[in-house]
Amino acid sequence: MTYASLSPQAALPSPSTAVWQLGPVPIRAYALCIIVGIVLACWVTERRLRQRGVAPGAVLDIAVWAVPTGIIGARIYHVLTSPEKYFGAGGDPMKAFAIWEGGLGIWGAVAGGAIGAWIAARQLGIPFSVVADALAPGLPLAQAVGRIGNWFNNELYGGRTTLPWGLEIHRMDPDNPGHALRDDAGQPILEPGLYQPTFLYEALWNLGVVALVLVLDRKLRLGRGRAFAVYVMGYTVGRFWIELMRTDEANQIFGVRLNVWTAALVFLGALLYFVRVRGPREYLIPLGAAATPTPPTTSDVSQVDLSEQEAGARAAAPEGYRVVSEEQFRTWQDTGVAPPEPADGDDDGSDEPAPTGDPARADGTRDAHDGERADARPADRDS
Structure with a gap:
């Protein structure tokens, strides 16, 4: 007998497998979701950068710096906020480098990615605020896709619920990561009852943040990093109430999960920046x-040497x-x-x-x- 019979018929299922083997190489669903999210964020950012005058392909130069530093920052944040897993009694400090075993913090990812993007922006001669504003809707889109990886991993869920969209959770095998435990009949074992799909709430909330940034940016012509501040405020509001629903293990301060405090403080910082910083949207002319x-051509397409134009570009x-x-x-x-x-000297400040x-x-x-x-x-x- 499995625990599946204890769950009502109306429920959201969860995958029982999050890792597939391609020969000796493990293909992890979470990693695939992260990669797809990064690609989408780069696509959105590239379009917005080009609309502001940045040369094509600049987003790749930025991603070369921002993605690795974002991953490093995400891991550092996780290790610092869960030190007992690595440096406490029975902990293994070398496990801090085992990023493939999971453990990334979005706050560290944003901070680390920002450092990498700042370095790349300086090298390209692009104001960092332009890069941040261009990235503002792409980042929550990437986060929304990344949360699907949590669904595959059967993690980041909330408390018990009787809602029709309650989530079934598999009991995962600690000796075979990425796979559910199975009973004698070979069927995956479910935890009893249904649970709040907080990963889904956050994914949907992030899509709403994407829409919010795009609408306000179009209406208010946001610049000087204010579009990015809108993203931060929108995301942290959602993260605040969603974090309160989660029941997975986490460090607490005064009985409240650490990430709740972090969301509140980051929101206040973004709000202060949005209120105090003023200025028009920046556009760029290359030097x-x-x-x-390149002006649009009015000549016949057959008379245009596209290879020469591409080489010149x-x-x-x-x-x-x-x-x-x-x-x-x-x-x-x-x-x-x-x-x-x-x-010289004409700048009025x-x-x-x-x-x-x-x-x-x-x-x-x-x-x-x-x-x-x-x-x-x-x-x-x-x-």
Whole structure:
């Protein structure tokens, strides 16, 4: 007899297997979900970066730094908040490096990923706030997909419930990770009753955060990292009440789970940032070889050498970027003429990008470099 008969018929099932063997290589469902989430986040971020003027492919340069540092940060947070598993009585310090056995903290992942993204942004010459705002809807989308991995692992569920969407939980085999224990008939054993599917609540909440960021960003034209602050506030509100429902083992402070306190503090920090920071959305104009936008062609497709265009696009890597207003960016896209760079000492200390206008100096002269750049653009665009 199994415990399955103790559960009502209406229930959400759980997989009994979370690991599959491909020869000697284990394929873990949780890892696959994380990878799919990262790919989706990169796709969303790439589109949003390009809408703000960043050259194609920049997200890959950012991901090369952000993904490894995010994983390291996630593991560090887990180890620091559960030290007894590794450094307490009976603990094994070397297990702290066994990341494949599970144990990642989203707070450390965001912090570590932010450090990596900041390093990459500096190398690319992109303001970090632009990267953060571009990532804002992609990150909760990745988290939503990642929570499906918790479903495969039969973990991160809440207390007992009689709701029709109550979750069946398998009793997992400690000697065969990723597989449920089985009875004498070979059937997977279920824990008695149904449980709150808190992983599902968080996944759905994260999808709502994606929509919230996109709507507010479109309506308010958020910039200076404020779209990312909206994501942080939205996520932490959900994490606060969902964390209170969870029953898995966790360290507590004053009888409250540590992650509840973390969610509250991070929310307050994001709220303070959102309220205090002001400024328009930043747009970027590339400098150097890629300083001229590629205009749409009106010629017959058969007469266009696509291989030559692609080779030229790959060679034209920006040397850096200038921050401009949306109006200046649209003008540059339409005409190929960049707004003049502010002269030394012309910065008034405001948050607004340099205004458009004639690049003439106050004394009536023009900078030779400005003149050459403006004169060269029409020829470049016609070539």
